[in-house]
Amino acid sequence: MDDTIIKTEYSDIMQKSYIDYAMSVIVSRALPDIRDGLKPVQRRTLYDMHELGIKYNGPFRKSARIVGDTMGKYHPHGDSSIYDALVVMSQDFKKGLALVDGHGNFGSIEGDGAAAMRYTEARLQKITQEAYLEDIDKDVVDFIPNFDETEKEPEVLPVKIPNILVNGAEGIAVGMATSIPPHNLGEIIDAFIATIKDPDITTQELMEIVKGPDFPTGGIVVNxxxxxxIYQSGCGKIKLRGKVEVEKKKGGKECLVITEIPYTMIGLSIGKFLNDVYSLVENRYTNDITDISNQSSKEGIRIVIELKKGADAKAVENLLYKKTRLEDTFGVNMLSVCDGRPEVFGIKEILNKVSEFRFATATRKYNNLLTKEKEKNEVQEGLIKACDVIDLIIEILRGSKNIKMARECLVNGVTKGIKFKSEASRKMAELxxxxxAQANAILEMRLYKLIGLEMEALVKEHEETLKKxxxxxxxxGNHYLMAKEIIKELTKIKKEFERPRRTEITNAKEAVVFKEEIKEEEIVFLMDKFGYSKVIDLNTYERNKEAADTENKYVIHGKNTGKICIFTKEGNLHSVKLLDYSIGRFRDKGIPIDNKSTFDSSKENxxxxxxSDDIYNRELLFATKKSMVKKVSGNEFFVSRKNVAATKLNEDDCLLAVNLIDAEETIVLQTEKGSYLRFSLDQIPEQKKAACGVRGMKLTGEDSVEEIYLLKENEVREIKAGNKTINLSRMHIGKRDSKGTKK
Incomplete structure (x- = not known):
């Protein structure tokens, strides 16, 4: 076989392949169909359960059995996606209407995952059977081949209600996402009935029926x-709040009890909320919260926040709304697949599209039933007619050589080859x-049907068939009567399955938080050689100045609104807010600096x-072991993060010193091998904190910088080096990046 080389542009191939992939994800996996409101994996799972006969009034079946059958027949994309869909459809805290009845551990509202599929069991809910799958055997929807064309699966389920609004939907496709909130079943059915009666109904009129979303977690919609x-355009943001109640406790104290959470807090966000409340206390946004506990159970959500005596409960509640996810936003994007294309619809368009689908399925259903009843009528008429001439039919059957000869006589009056008792019988048979179909029914009819009562029953059955x-x-033939029948079914569903609204819809003012003004005062930060740190006020320090200076390695003056900046040998900066410390007594032991910052004394020096008050609007001089030096503006270290890189270090280098620059004019570098170099600070450029700096002194061999000294103008400075006394102020002022002088 000859190879054929097709020359094409690579970008064209990539574009076509990506578009094909994107459309596959959009239409076949991530987005729901507007007609039944289901994604393919959900639709296939429910249909497979129907096929397996796992009914609501029957026994539960292992989830692994359902998942395996669905994957083998309809959804070859892995068992996890099928089981995840099964789990979500059973969780009444995620779905407005649970479609699967789960037995076993199917997860919790607090984020606990479901047990493995081999442990759990499931079956269909009653509403799923009656409103989603009931008419699927009546040829009301099209069936398409499955992935390997060995089975047939429904293109869409014949759902009788607007499921896309009742249960909502969430999904991320390629370049687009859908986010439709769940709604109250009773309200949606009422709005659906109103749309059937008047397809031109306005969104404003619909919103008088549908108050808004109805989340299974309750909560309050405040906009x-x-x-x-939002419901007109299909896009927007819904502001949600949890429901908070104030309970009185003994001793005049109060506590806030959260009984309902925003829908967006389902899962691990409850744990994050608890941490956020802890942070509010730690960061001194409030001093009114004394304890928080999660007392939630199967009975519902109960998060208790205890307040100190005399606390303003309303102010704390507003703080929770403002600073935590107790008030959150649900982004609405009513995107769904319609006629094979993804499109954003408002509530009116959605209900009209579902109405069209509902009329289409009802028309197919009654056409199919009509055909069956007409076929039944034909047979019944034949049997009634046959009973009137039963003696002749028996004579034909007895005189025929085979069934084909008897059938020809019954259908076309052909009597050739049939033996009759008389010529009169032959002539009657020819008529x-x-x-x-009637002939086959007559030939298959049993003799007991000739009993009088059976004949009467046949006549009554025929009358019922004619009525149908x-x-x-x-x-x-009448759109009004069809609409009336559909409304009758919807009313029945509503009566049996509706439940009270859980989410409150209202307008509320934005939560306002008045942060308590912090009184600025002078304080002193003390840290001993063991790393224990504390903060005392200035008066306490003045009274114990000698002991404080003697017993502590670091004594830093500042303001309580500032920060402590810790520079490490590894080139990092760790910041600690002084407000994180409580002003204590001088003889307090203190707190390890590791506990108050990101600094780790086991790894850094x-x-x-x-x-921060000292370095504000000042310059800092950085020097490293490998003789790299630079000036950095102190303002560069005013960052919100607690840990940043203070400088960039070359390989095998480390930070030696960070000094504040005042009126110094010269710097002296001293090496381990006794070399000295003095030069002007003007020769050192100011650089960013992310720079390595410039070389201050040329080092020979394995030598490295050991000490740096800053000398002011006319300052006399002497140091001891071994047995020698060296006068630094008398050293010759040289150039940066030159060799030092041995002393």
């Missing part, structure tokens, strides 16, 4: 006035004109500590 625009035919023909 009622904005809902009309017979049964249809093929008349009913179906009237429904199919402190080079210098400054108050």
């Amino acid at each position: 009622k006035d904005e809902l009309i625009n 017979l004109q049964f249809t093929p 035919i008349a009913l179906y023909e009237s429904l199919l 402190i080079v210098a500590i400054y108050s």
Whole structure:
């Protein structure tokens, strides 16, 4: 076989392949169909359960059995996606209407995952059978081949209610996402009935019926006035709040009890909420909270926040709304697949599209039923007619050589080859004109049907068949009667399955938090050689100045609103808010600095500590072991993060010193091998904290910088080096990046 080389542009191939992939994800996996409101994996799972006969009034079946059967027949994308869909459809805290009845551990509202599929069991809910799958055997929807064309699966389920609004939907496709909130079943059915009666109904009129979303977790929607625009356009943001109650405790104390949470807090966000409340206390946003506990159970959500005596409960509640996810936003994007294309619809368009689908399935259903009843009528008429000439039919059967000869006589009056008792019987037989279906029914009829009571029952059954035919023909020929029948079914569903609204819809003012003004005062930060740190006020320090200076390695003056900046040998900066410390007594033991900051004394070594007030609008001089030096503006270290890189270090280098620059004019570098270099600070450029710096002194061999000294103008400075006394102020002022002088 000859190879054929097709030359094409690579970008064209990539574009086509990506578009094909994107459309596959959009239509076949991530987005729901507007007609039944289900994603393919959900639809296939429910249909497979129907096929397996796992009914609501029957026994539960292992989830692994359902998942395996669904994957083998309809959804070859892995068992986890199928089981996840099964789990979500059973969770009444995620779905407005649970479609699967789960038995076993199917997860919790607090984020606990479901047990493995081999341990759990499931079956269909009653409403799923009656409103989602009931008419699927009546040829009301199209069936398409499965992935390997060995089975047939429904293109869409014949759902009788607007499931896309009742249960909502969430999904991320390629370049688009859907987020439809769940709604109250009773309200949606009422709005659906109103749409069937008047397809031109306005969104405003619909919103008088559908108050807004109805989340299974309850909560409060606080932007009622904005809902009309959201439901008209299909896009917008719904503001949600949890429900908070104030309970009195003994001793005049109060506590806030959260009984309902925003829908967006389902799962691990409850744990995050608890941590956020702890942070509010730690960061001193409030001193009114004394304890918080999660007392939630199967009976419902109960998060208790205890307040100190005399606390303003309303102010704390507003703080929770403002600073935590107790008030959150649900982004609405009513995107769904319609006629094979993803499109955003408002509530009116959705209900109209579902109405069209509902009329289409009802029309197919009654056409199918009409056809069956007409076939039944044909057979019944033949049997009634046959009973009137039963003696002749028996004579034909006894005189025929085979069944084909008897059938020909019954249908076409052919009597050739049949033995009759008389010529009169033959002539009567020649007049017979049964249809093929009637002839088959006569030939298959049992003798007991000739009993008088059986004959009466046959006549009554025929009368019922004629009534059904008349009913179906009237429904199919009259849109008003069809609508009336659909409304009758919807009313029945509503009566049996509706439940009270759980989410409150209202307008509420934005939560306002008045942060308590912090009184600025002078304080002193003390840290001993063991790393224990504390903060005392200035008066306490003045009274114990000598002991404080003697017993502590670092004594830093500053303001309580500032920070402590810790520079480490490894080139990092760790910041600690002084407000994180309580002003204590001088003889308090203190708290390890590791507990108050991101500094880890087991991995890092402190080079210098400054108050943020000291380095503000000042320059800092950085020097490393490998003789790299630079100036950095202190303002660069005013960052919100607790840990940042203070400088960039070359390989095998470390930070030696960080000094504040005042009126110094010269710097002296001293090496381990006794070399000295003095040069002007003007020769050192100012750089960013992310820079390595410039070389201060040329080092020979394995030598490295050991000490640096800053000398002011006319300052006399002497140091001891071994047995020698060296006068630094008398050293020659040289150039940066030159060799030092041995002393």
